[in-house]
Amino acid sequence: MTNANPPLPDPLLDVPALAGLLRDDPPPVLLDVRWRLSGPPGVESYRRGHLPGAVFVDLDRDVAGPPGPAGRHPLPEPDAFEAAMRRAGVSGDRPVVVYDDADSTAAARLWWTLRYFGHEPVRVLDGGYRAWSEAGRPVTTEEPEVEPGDFRARPARLPVLDAAGAAALARTGTLLDARAPERFRGETEPVDPVAGHIPGARNAPTLGNVGADGRFLPPALLRERFAGLGATGGAEVGVYCGSGVTAAHQVLALTLAGVPAALYVGSWSNWIADPANPVATGDA
Known part of the structure; x- marks a missing residue:
């Protein structure tokens, strides 16, 4: 018996693969979600240098709801997440690549949340910003002009537990x-x-x-x-x-x-x- 659904792409990609994708027209939407549980907010790291074309996404504000009895990082409301992803340029079936500093902790939460809300073509840069910069790839402090996307949040596409x-x-x-x-x-x-x-x-x-x-x-x-x-x-x-x-x-x-x-x-x-x-x- 064959599976009627095509297999999903590998959720990871390395630096050379991302460099190749960024030459596509259009390239994937590139999201920087660097974040620290304590210490300076990730946006400061973003402003000091990021991958060309990357848009910063705030994990606390954009990828989670307000802290409370539901947890410190509960699911965001669908409308709020939809608006945040549209601001970042996420659209339709356009591929998305997410990265953080190095270990993919924050990137994996954004990877999961996008898929939970129905956006399947999303991958994580393995090794994150550190792998990109150590490979001698270009970084920039220039923030891109973002064309708003048309992402539509369709929740409950992945299993969750209470x-x-x-x-x-x-x-x-x-x-x-x-x-x-x-x-x-x-x-x-x-x-x-x-x-x-x-x-x-x-x-x-x-x-x-x-x-x-x-x-x-x-x-x-x-x-x-x-x-x-x-x-x-x-x-x-x-x-x-x-x-x-x-x-x-x-x-x-x-x-x-x-x-x-x-x-x-x-x-x-x-x-x-x-x-x-x-x-x-x-x-x-």
Whole structure:
């Protein structure tokens, strides 16, 4: 039996491939989503230098809704995300390429959000701005004039979890926690007011998906990594983190490994908003 739907393109592309695409007419829409959980906002990095033609997208303002009980980075409202992507020039089926500093953490959240809202032709520059600049490719401080796009937000195109769904999946499938081990164990919590993890979750730190250069590990190594955690193509898999950003990176890594996964967008920051939700600590 053949699949009636054509396979999606590789979600990653490297520097030479992007350089070739940027010579197309028209080129892909290029989005810079550099972001830091703490420290200077990403727009400052953008203004110091970015890929020619890139438009800055603010992760906190454009790719997430206002923080609150739904989490620190909940899904944006469809109208708000649609407007933000139109301002950035996203249109119809025109390809989009997203990048961040190096490890694709923020880029993966924008990759996931665009696909959730129905825009399939989106890819991530593996290694981000660092890979581009270290390859000697041109950068600029000039901000492009953007022709507004006609992007239309069509939500619910990817699977998501809420708190009840995450709790159920931790019992019946594989729920991965993408945070650092010390946060998973509850030894420290630098961001949220409660430390620990969802009972039954398994720790799979996002940084384990990439090498020292910020590029993703080969798919075979990612498959091996996730198989050891019970995340295989035959399992029901979900991912969460602190606020749904690094968990999107985990979904991208799982995609490279051939494992579909649902994202708990509200993640830990939503889980602990309800004091009735249990909290586990330690490695178990």
